[in-house]
Amino acid sequence: MKKNYSYIGISFIILIFGIWAIPKIVDHYSEPDLAVIGTVPDFSFTDQNGKTISNSDYKGKVYVAEFFFTTCPSICPIMNQNMVKVQNEFYGNPNLGIASFSIDPDYDTPEILRDYANSYQITNPNWHLLTGEKVKIFDLANSGFNLYVGENSEVEGGFEHSGYFALIDQEGKIRSRYDEHGNPIIYYDGLETEGIQMLIEDIERLIEN
Incomplete structure (x- = not known):
C-alpha cells in the first residue's frame, strides 16, 4: 500500500504549529498588556x-497610590481596609509599595499618621503615609494623577476625593488593564471587592515581569 508521505508531513507541521501557537493565542486574549496612562x-x-x-x-517597585485623610468619616476607612487586604496578599514581598497621601496635612502630622498606621495594622515597610504642603499634595492629585481632591465645608469631613487607587509600575508609569470594550479602566475601585481583586491580579502581573 502506497503511503502519502507529503500529507503526513503537512499534518505533522500543522500539529507542531498548533501546539506552539495555542498557548500564544490563549496568552494574547487572557493576558493583554496593561495600558500606560x-x-x-x-x-x-x-x-x-x-x-x-x-x-x-x-523606583524598582510596583506600588499603589491613594488620597485620603485620617478623620474621613465615609469612604477612607473602607479604602484602607481594602488596602490592608492588598498589603496582606503580598506579605513579605519587598517589591510592593503603597503611597497614601493625606489631603488634610495640617491635621495629619507624622505622629497622627503613625497612630493611624498602627490602628489599621499597616506592617509593610514600603507603605508610606505621606504629609506635606497642602498645595503640592492637591497639585499631585489633581494634575499628576487626575484624581480630584478638594475642600468643601458643606460635605462631611470637609474634603472631597475619590475612592480610586492608582497602580504604578517599576518605572513610575501609571498602569491599568483594559475593560471588555478595549478601553483602559485607568484606576481601580478601592471600595469594591471586584476592583480590589483586579488590582491584586495586575500587581502580580507587573511584579512577575
Missing part, C-alpha cells in the same frame, strides 16, 4: 516615621 510627576513628602519619601524610594 501616564507618568507620576516627582514628589517629596514626609511619612509616618518622619522620613522624607520621594519617587526614588519607589
Whole structure:
C-alpha cells in the first residue's frame, strides 16, 4: 500500500504549529498588556516615621497610590481596609509599595499618621503615609494623577476625593488593564471587592515581569 508521505508531513507541521501557537493565542486574549496612562510627576513628602519619601524610594517597585485623610468619616476607612487586604496578599514581598497621601496635612502630622498606621495594622515597610504642603499634595492629585481632591465645608469631613487607587509600575508609569470594550479602566475601585481583586491580579502581573 502506497503511503502519502507529503500529507503526513503537512499534518505533522500543522500539529507542531498548533501546539506552539495555542498557548500564544490563549496568552494574547487572557493576558493583554496593561495600558500606560501616564507618568507620576516627582514628589517629596514626609511619612509616618518622619522620613522624607520621594519617587526614588519607589523606583524598582510596583506600588499603589491613594488620597485620603485620617478623620474621613465615609469612604477612607473602607479604602484602607481594602488596602490592608492588598498589603496582606503580598506579605513579605519587598517589591510592593503603597503611597497614601493625606489631603488634610495640617491635621495629619507624622505622629497622627503613625497612630493611624498602627490602628489599621499597616506592617509593610514600603507603605508610606505621606504629609506635606497642602498645595503640592492637591497639585499631585489633581494634575499628576487626575484624581480630584478638594475642600468643601458643606460635605462631611470637609474634603472631597475619590475612592480610586492608582497602580504604578517599576518605572513610575501609571498602569491599568483594559475593560471588555478595549478601553483602559485607568484606576481601580478601592471600595469594591471586584476592583480590589483586579488590582491584586495586575500587581502580580507587573511584579512577575
